[in-house]
Amino acid sequence: MVAAEHELRVSHCLIANPETNLEAVKTIYSHPQALGQCQSFLKHLRAELIPTYDTAGSVKMIKEKSLLNGAAIASERAAVIYNMKVLEREIEDNINNYTRFFVLAKQDSAPTGSDKTSVVFAVKHQAGALYDFIKELASRGINMTKLESRPTRLKPWEYNFYLDIEGHRQDENVKQALAKADDHVIFMKVLGSYPKMKKRI
Template sequence: ALAGQAAADRYHLPQLASNVEDEPNNTTRFVVLGHQEAGPSGRDRTSLIMSAHNQTGALSKLLAPFSDAGVSMTRLESRPARHTLWAYVFFVDLEGHRDDQSVSSALAELGRRAPYLKILGSYPMAAY
């Protein structure tokens, strides 16, 4: 783990590095990557990456399926796209599992609207 000692101890992972922050008051999200899909737990989150057309209202149109399906977004971040100047990709976290009816229908509609969509996966929310 690239994490603090408490996280390494909690999850029984070897600590590869510590104190790597450049700001002492920051918080960092960590993820566990795997090859298998996590089934619904009843308290899940789904992460995805999407792009939007470069036109007025494009992002609003991409987000509408979540609102229409009653799916709550917990994170929306933009990053410059690597392939085109002034183009952006959006990292999104949603409440719910991709197999939940509301999330599934919202993702299907998003897939019809987004020029690029990659669902990174669904996973149980962290327990604090």
């Protein structure tokens, strides 16, 4: 179950072997998402961009292969772990880029009066099905803070929805809304109820 949430600011660095300077960098390795988040910085370097499996693993790879004309995009922590040099800090395009992490436990957190509940569901493939689901929340004064769709792997053009709402699943209005919403879905799973995050990391 989801028992808590944290948001961590994404801050990318250009990292290389200690002997490497910025002018020597001809190839940059990182996860495709990190490469995409640093486009403004990268277009001025004119280096070849090589997508890899992960950011910290890219730092490890350029160290193990002693690539003196290569660099990696990763967090400053990766440079510390692998004893590498940070050539440039905060190279991301958007300084307000955060990644959300869930803390998992065997059960929900207890209600605090300031909670969120996360749910995944799929609606019947018919007109108004999603509206009918959301109407159960709205009619009980439940605020929806997030709704995302993701393709299922079962059939083309079918989607699962990921929903965050204000309130704890033990709150009477949330309990009633989810019970009624169950009439409009193919499946629904409550991922957990947890305190609203107070501040970002």
